[in-house]
Structure formats: structure tokens, C-alpha cells
Amino acid sequence: MTPVPAEAAKNIKNAAGLTNKMETLFCSIGKDNPKASNDVFKKAAEIIKGGGLVAFPTETVYGLGANALDRTAVKKIYEAKGRPSDNPLIVHISSLPELKTAAKEISPKAEKLIDAFWPGPLTIIFKKNDIIPFETSGGLDTIAVRFPENPAARYFIRSCGLPIAAPSANTSGRPSPTSAKHVLSDLNGKIDMIIDGGSAKFGLESTIVSTVGDEITLLRPGSVTTGMLESVVGKIKIDKTILVKPDENLRPLAPGMKYKHYSPLCNITIVKGDRDKVIKAMAELAERAGEKGEKTGIITTAEDRAFFENRGFELLSLGRETSPETIGAGLLRVLRTCDDLHLSSAFIKAFPEEGIGLAIMNRLKKAAGYNIIEV
Ligand code: TXA
Ligand code: MG
Numbered sequence: 217m218t219p220v221p222a223e224a225a226k227n228i229k230n231a232a233g234l235t236n237k238m239e240t241l242f243c244s245i246g247k248d249n250p251k252a253s254n255d256v257f258k259k260a261a262e263i264i265k266g267g268g269l270v271a272f273p274t275e276t277v278y279g280l281g282a283n284a285l286d287r288t289a290v291k292k293i294y295e296a297k298g299r300p301s302d303n304p305l306i307v308h309i310s311s312l313p314e315l316k317t318a319a320k321e322i323s324p325k326a327e328k329l330i331d332a333f334w335p336g337p338l339t340i341i342f343k344k345n346d347i348i349p350f351e352t353s354g355g356l357d358t359i360a361v362r363f364p365e366n367p368a369a370r371y372f373i374r375s376c377g378l379p380i381a382a383p384s385a386n387t388s389g390r391p392s393p394t395s396a397k398h399v400l401s402d403l404n405g406k407i408d409m410i411i412d413g414g415s416a417k418f419g420l421e422s423t424i425v426s427t428v429g430d431e432i433t434l435l436r437p438g439s440v441t442t443g444m445l446e447s448v449v450g451k452i453k454i455d456k457t458i459l460v461k462p463d464e465n466l467r468p469l470a471p472g473m474k475y476k477h478y479s480p481l482c483n484i485t486i487v488k489g490d491r492d493k494v495i496k497a498m499a500e501l502a503e504r505a506g507e508k509g510e511k512t513g514i515i516t517t518a519e520d521r522a523f524f525e526n527r528g529f530e531l532l533s534l535g536r537e538t539s540p541e542t543i544g545a546g547l548l549r550v551l552r553t554c555d556d557l558h559l560s561s562a563f564i565k566a567f568p569e570e571g572i573g574l575a576i577m578n579r580l581k582k583a584a585g586y587n588i589i590e591v
Contacts, residue, residue, distance in 0.1 A: 241409040242400060250371035256411060257375040263408045264289075264376040269296060271385040271399045273413030275366040276337045276422045276438070277392040277548065278399050279308065279382030280407065284318070287351040290381050296406040299388040303472045304354030305381040306339050306422075307361050310373035317379055318359050320345050325449045326427035332448045335365035337418050338440040341426040352381045354471060358428050368413040383472075384421060385410075389479060391548040391583070394419045398552060419545035420575050424470055425452070434458065435470040437575035439544065458578055461586045482513070482554035484584040488566035489591040495523050497591040498563040502529045505561050513562035515550055517543065520565070530557055534564070540572050547576060551583050 245253035260270045267289040270281050280297065282289040284307045294301050307318045312330070315322070319342035322330075326340055344359035353359050364370060373380050384392035387402040396412035403410075423438030425445065432452040434442060445452055457468040485501065487494045498514055505512040506528060513530040516523075517537045524531055534550050535542030554562045564580065566588065567573045581588070 237405050238408065240400070240404050240407055242396070242412065243409065244396075244412040245368060247368075247414045250368045250413075257371055260372055260409055260411060261375040261377070264378065264380070267292075268408040269293060270372070271393075271396070271403065271407060271410040272369055272372045272382075273366055273396070273411060273416065274308075274364040274369040275417040276364075276420060277394055277416050278385040278396065279306075279369070279380075280385035280399075280403070281308070281372070281376075281380040281382040283376070284308075284348060284352050284379040284381035287349040290349065290351040293381065293383060296403055297383065297386070297388045299383065301351075302354050303383075304356055304358075304360060305352050305383050307348065307352065307359055308369070308373055308380040308382050309361060309363050310370040312363070314379060315342075315361060315363075316345075318345055318348055318361050319343065323427050325432055328448050329425065329427070329432070329445070330363075333440050333444075334363040335370070336363075336440065337365070337420075337422045337438055338362070339422045339424045339436075341424065341428055341435070343428055348379075358426070360424060362422055366413070366417070368411065372411065391480060391551045392421055394545075394548050398549075415545075415549075417545070418541070419548055420572075420579065423575070426469065433469065435468070436473060437578050439541070439572055439575065441571050442574065443571065458574070461581075479583050479585065480551045480555045482551075482559045483561040484551070484554070484580070484587065485561065485563050486566050486580060486584050486588045487563055487591060488588055491520075491565075493591045494565045495520050497589065498565065499524060499527065499529075501589070502561075502563050503527075510560040511558060513554055513557065513559040515554075515562055515564040517565070530559060530562075532562070537567070540567070540576065543567065544572050544576050547579060 243256040282293050321343050339360050339362040341358050341360045344353050385399045386393050393399045394416040399410050418439045423440040424436040426433045434454045455469045487498050502512045514524045515532045515534050519537050532550050534546045569577045
């Protein structure tokens with residue numbers, strides 16, 4: 217398929233309400249056989265080699281890619297996203313030998329993690345090689361590397377023949393994009409191209425661990441859970457800010473986790489406690505907000521849905537509690553939908569903070585600005 221400017225893309229204003237400055241190519245590809253869309257990847261590689269920006273699908277969320285070795289190209293990522301320049305980027309590779317370009321030392325424990333989880337939704341932090349500019353590492357002497365499993369992501373990186381620096385392809389502060397449509401709504405007119413490869417499989421940003429120093433430290437929870445990591449390398453350290461609210465005295469080890477993140481404009485409230493009390497409280501809170509004239513939503517799992525039906529709230533479906541990965545896969549999309557529907561407030565239950573639930577609650581608490589009601 218030959219890349220063409222998206223019809224839909226032409227008149228959409230981006231999230232900041234700015235008028236488009238450049239034409240963004242929007243190209244859909246087959247989900248499992250990227251080779252069938254060879255022209256799209258050829259064009260994408262041309263753009264990357266020329267110092268431009270291409271958004272691409274991965275199994276976690278969409279990434280906004282640039283040549284990781286080109287400081288001028290990397291600066292454009294920060295501009296397009298409105299991202300603070302001290303927030304480092306992840307370098308994406310499509311084969312193991314490429315890791316040596318970015319990383320200076322690979323510890324035995326890091327080797328074990330690579331064997332167990334790459335390609336996949338795990339980002340590993342190493343000491344940075346000199347060839348990677350400080351613009352890519354946000355001024356740090358460490359570098360985060362990820363080897364995605366998504367075939368389109370790998371084909372894209374391979375076609376470029378370069379390590380690809382890529383943060384999530386959203387405007388800074390908005391929820392990460394799990395579809396190409398989300399990218400378009402944030403970055404249309406600000407980047408050169410979007411490769412549409414369908415919905416992201418996991419829908420949560422990658423797990424991040426640091427392997428610099430003696431211990432393995434978890435900096436961001438994700439679909440590779442603490443239990444999965446510990447079954448490979450033994451006990452790991454968990455950055456405290458994953459478990460408690462960060463503040464001036466307790467800063468996250470991943471610079472990006474200190475910013476108000478994953479957050480919709482809609483006020484999200486998390487309700488925590490026994491199931492029966494929680495659903496009753498959610499309905500009451502939504503009713504009260506509705507009486508004040510607020511447009512209110514309930515974010516519900518399949519298990520609780522019947523309780524909230526036909527009561528005048530906007531109902532947003534979020535997966536099934538018996539398969540927590542469906543909740544992970546839908547969470548960021550649902551947060552965006554709250555804004556698409558112009559809701560002023562929305563209520564959601566707390567999930568158990570174990571397994572993938574740790575990542576779900578980490579994103580949810582940030583989205584809610586730590587607004588949690590216990591019942
Ligand atoms: O799933 C993902 O990881 C997606 C896809 C596109 O790969 N990318 C992503 O990137 O979520 P980003 O930039 O939105 O989040 C990366 C996080 C930020 O919080 C950043 O501060 C942290 O990783 N980070 C990157 N390099 C780091 C480093 N050297 N040390 C500590 N934290 C680092
Ligand atoms: Mg991000």
C-alpha cells in the first residue's frame with residue numbers, strides 16, 4: 217500500500233488546539249504480515265534517515281520514533297510531544313547484536329532477563345555507550361533499551377537499520393496511545409508519519425528495570441510482572457514511588473514517572489473496598505455528581521455492569537476481572553474516551569495490586585491524581 221495523507225487527518229486539530237504545521241502521512245498496514253506493506257516501511261525508513269519522526273505500533277503502546285544517534289532528530293521528539301528535555305527516551309532495537317551499540321556493560325542478571333523476556337514488553341536500563349547522544353538519554357549516563365515483539369515494530373526498526381529512540385506517541389501528560397487514532401488526535405500536523413497497525417496487544421507501557429548497580433530495580437510496573445522477573449533473577453528492589461505517592465522528598469528513579477501522567481481532563485475517582493459497598497458507593501457518587509449537573513461516567517468491569525445499567529450514567533466498559541490482562545489492555549483507551557465524551561467526572565473501582573494489577577493501579581492512581589475513596 218502506498219502511503220497517502222489521511223483524509224481524516226487533514227482537518228483535525230491536535231490536542232493543544234494548534235493548527236497543523238506539516239502534513240502527517242497516515243498509513244494502515246496488515247497486522248501480522250508487515251512485509252505486505254513494504255512501501256510503507258520504505259517510506260518510513262526514508263523519513264527516519266532524513267531526521268524525521270514516525271509513530272509506529274508496538275505490543276505495549278504506540279511509539280514516536282526518531283534516529284537515536286541523531287541529536288537533532290531526537291530534539292524534534294521533545295518538541296512534538298511538549299516533553300521536558302530531562303526525560304530520557306527508550307532506544308528500540310530489532311535484534312540482539314544491536315544492543316551493543318547502545319549499552320556499555322551487560323551484567324549476568326541482565327543477560328538472564330534478556331533470555332527470558334526479549335523480544336517483549338520489558339525495557340532494561342544499562343550504562344550508556346558514548347555513541348548515544350545525551351539528548352537521547354535525557355542527560356543521563358544510562359540508557360533504556362527495548363526489543364519489541366510486535367512484527368510491525370521490528371520490521372520498521374529493521375527497515376531503518378538504526379536504533380530508534382521512541383517515547384510513547386502522545387502529547388506529554390495525556391494517556392499513552394493504544395491505537396493510531398489516538399496518535400493522530402495528539403500529534404497530527406506535528407510529525408511526518410503514523411503507521412497504523414491496529415490496537416496494542418497489552419495496552420500498558422513496558423515494564424522498566426534498571427540493571428545498573430548490584431540489584432535489579434523495578435522503575436515502572438508493566439505486563440512483565442514482579443513475579444515473572446523474580447522467577448528469573450531472584451528478589452528485586454521496587455522503587456518506593458510505585459507503592460506510595462511520590463513527593464518532593466521521594467522522587468521516582470524514572471524521571472518520567474514524576475510528571476502528571478496518563479491523565480485525562482476528566483476527574484477520575486477510585487473507589488476501594490468490598491465489592492458490594494464499592495459498587496453502591498460508585499453509583500451514589502455518580503448520582504450526586506449528576507444532580508450537580510455534571511456529565512458523569514462509570515467505568516465498569518463486565519462483572520459489575522448489570523448493576524449500573526439504565527441509571528442515567530455514561531457506562532464505559534473495561535474488560536473482565538477474571539482476565540486482568542483485558543483490563544490492562546483497555547485502561548488507557550477508556551481514559552481517553554472519558555475526554556472524548558466530555559465527562560467532568562468518572563468513577564472506577566480499585567483492583568488488587570498483584571500481578572499485572574500493580575501496573576493497572578499505578579497508571580490508574582496517576583490518572584486519578586491519587587484521588588481514592590475507601591468505603
Ligand atoms: O512501552 C513502552 O515502553 C513505550 C513503547 C513505545 O516502547 N515507550 C514508553 O516511553 O513508554 P516513555 O518515554 O513514554 O516512557 C519511558 C520512561 C520514562 O518515564 C523515562 O523517564 C524512563 O522511561 N526512562 C528512560 N530512560 C531512563 C533511564 N536511563 N533511567 C531511568 N528512567 C528512564
Ligand atoms: Mg510516555
